[in-house]
Amino acid sequence: MLPCPDLRSGDIPCYIYLMKPPPAYCATCGKLLPIPHRTGRKPRYCFRSGACRQKAYRRRVKAKRSAKLQRDRLIHLQQDSFEWYTPQKYLRAVRAILGEIELDPASSVQANRIVKAAIFYDLTTDGLTKTWKARTVWLNPPYCKQGNTSNQAIWTAKLLREYKARNVKEAILLVTSATETTWFHRLYPYPMCFVKGRIQFTTPTGKKGGATKGSIFVYMGTKPERFRQVFGRFGVVK
Numbered sequence: 001m002l003p004c005p006d007l008r009s010g011d012i013p014c015y016i017y018l019m020k021p022p023p024a025y026c027a028t029c030g031k032l033l034p035i036p037h038r039t040g041r042k043p044r045y046c047f048r049s050g051a052c053r054q055k056a057y058r059r060r061v062k063a064k065r066s067a068k069l070q071r072d073r074l075i076h077l078q079q080d081s082f083e084w085y086t087p088q089k090y091l092r093a094v095r096a097i098l099g100e101i102e103l104d105p106a107s108s109v110q111a112n113r114i115v116k117a118a119i120f121y122d123l124t125t126d127g128l129t130k131t132w133k134a135r136t137v138w139l140n141p142p143y144c145k146q147g148n149t150s151n152q153a154i155w156t157a158k159l160l161r162e163y164k165a166r167n168v169k170e171a172i173l174l175v176t177s178a179t180e181t182t183w184f185h186r187l188y189p190y191p192m193c194f195v196k197g198r199i200q201f202t203t204p205t206g207k208k209g210g211a212t213k214g215s216i217f218v219y220m221g222t223k224p225e226r227f228r229q230v231f232g233r234f235g236v237v238k
């Protein structure tokens, strides 16, 4: 055992000093590190060059930055993926077929300034919890997912239920061209317009954003010829 260098007569011996500390390894390169003789504190990095400490610091900064980026992207997705409003020219075409839009079940105060539906539901009134009793319905459902199910699947199924129950007499639906999905396959019996190019939707701040996929208008009602005539200028109607 080594005598403690700071021990004076009458002092209680420093047992901590006498204990052998466990081996320490550099957190960056993994090399065995010598324990400083005096302090007995375990070092974290190779202390001669400082390169390992710097490397660890840079790695921490990078991890923090990418975590923030991911957080921001998620917030952006959650807020913005709901708020993509339909451009005026398509709504004019919708009105040319339906006349007045009686109900827009997925909307907001700001979106309805352009849609001009007589009744609309928003996030607080929750259109999914209501019965859609209306002569005409316009639906551009929110994007992204609720758990594992896509919002488009949920809203499309709801519209089909309401239309088949004859609560809705006539409707136009705007969805992305997820032509391979089960929910989209349920729409094939209805006339569809496959839009040429990508629709430039508008956000609440006025920013325009192109859809990342093609879009399709689906018509449910008794005027398929009129739909073909009006929507034919946006793309192929099948």
Ligand SMILES: C[S@@+](CC[C@H](N)C(=O)[O-])C[C@H]1O[C@@H](n2cnc3c(N)ncnc32)[C@H](O)[C@@H]1O
Binding pocket: 082, 083, 084, 085, 086, 104, 105, 106, 107, 108, 111, 112, 115, 121, 122, 123, 124, 125, 126, 127, 128, 139, 140, 141, 142, 143
């Ligand atoms: C893609 S935007 C379409 C807005 C508008 N109908 C249009 O065509 O421009 C979908 C809208 O549905 C709203 N929304 C999301 N969940 C909803 C819910 N549960 N009930 C009613 N509206 C909802 C969003 O806030 C958003 O304004």
